Amino acid sequence: MYKKDKLLMILMIILPWLSILFIGKKTLKRFLPGSIFMSLYLIAEGRFAEKKKWWWFPYSIKxxxxxxxxxxxxxxxxxxxxxxxxxxGKFNLYLLVNIIIDSFFTYFGLKWLKKIGYVSLIRLNKVKLSIVFLIKSFVLYGFxxxxxxxFPLSKNSL
Known part of the structure; x- marks a missing residue:
């Protein structure tokens, strides 16, 4: 991995976390468990996808x-x-926002990540990837x- 690639990976992790300063402590306490659950789900999905060759990352971090x-x-x-x-609490809005963001990533973000050599789809086309994202949206909301x-205190104590 080149130095610029390492820098990109570090920035990909750090930059979004800078926005947490503006999200609010109550919001973080309420929604962090669901977000962590989905991160663990994504790790499991990544292992599965690796075996099924859904996508390919030319290099690994470690x-x-x-x-x-x-x-x-x-x-x-x-x-x-x-x-x-x-x-x-507004499921239709939640679904719409997820579809828009996931579609943007699938049809534009993925193209850029492929161009810089970060990832490529192999056995999964963009439509199937969109379905995978949709499933994740339902899983996160359901969780x-x-x-x-x-754990009603997480909501009522806010």
């Missing part, structure tokens, strides 16, 4: 560490927090609903 680690613990985790903050049902 041996036995998923190359998508910067995406998972950077924009995805932090993005989940922001999306939940503004859309949770948050269940979490708030069983």
């Amino acid at each position: 041996p036995n560490v998923l190359a998508e680690f910067p995406l998972i613990f950077g924009p995805f985790l932090v993005g989940s927090l922001w999306i939940l903050k503004y859309t949770f 948050q609903v269940v979490y708030e049902r069983y």
Whole structure:
């Protein structure tokens, strides 16, 4: 991995976290468990996708560490927090926002990541990737609903 690639990976993780300063402590406390759950889900999905050759990352950060680690613990985790903050409790809006963001990533962001040599789709086309993203949207929302049902203090103490 070249120095510029390492810098890109570091920035991919760090830059989204700078926005957390503006999200609010209550929002972070309420939605961080769901965002962490989804990050763990994405790690499992990444291992599965690696075996099924859905996508390919030309290099890894370290041996036995998923190359998508910067995406998972950077924009995805932090993005989940922001999306939940503004859309949770309004499922149609949540779904619409996720479809827009996921489509932007699938049809534009992925193109850029491929151009810089970070990732390529192999056995998964963009439509199937969109379906995978849609499933993740349902999983995240469902987790948050269940979490708030069983841990109502997380919502009521806000």
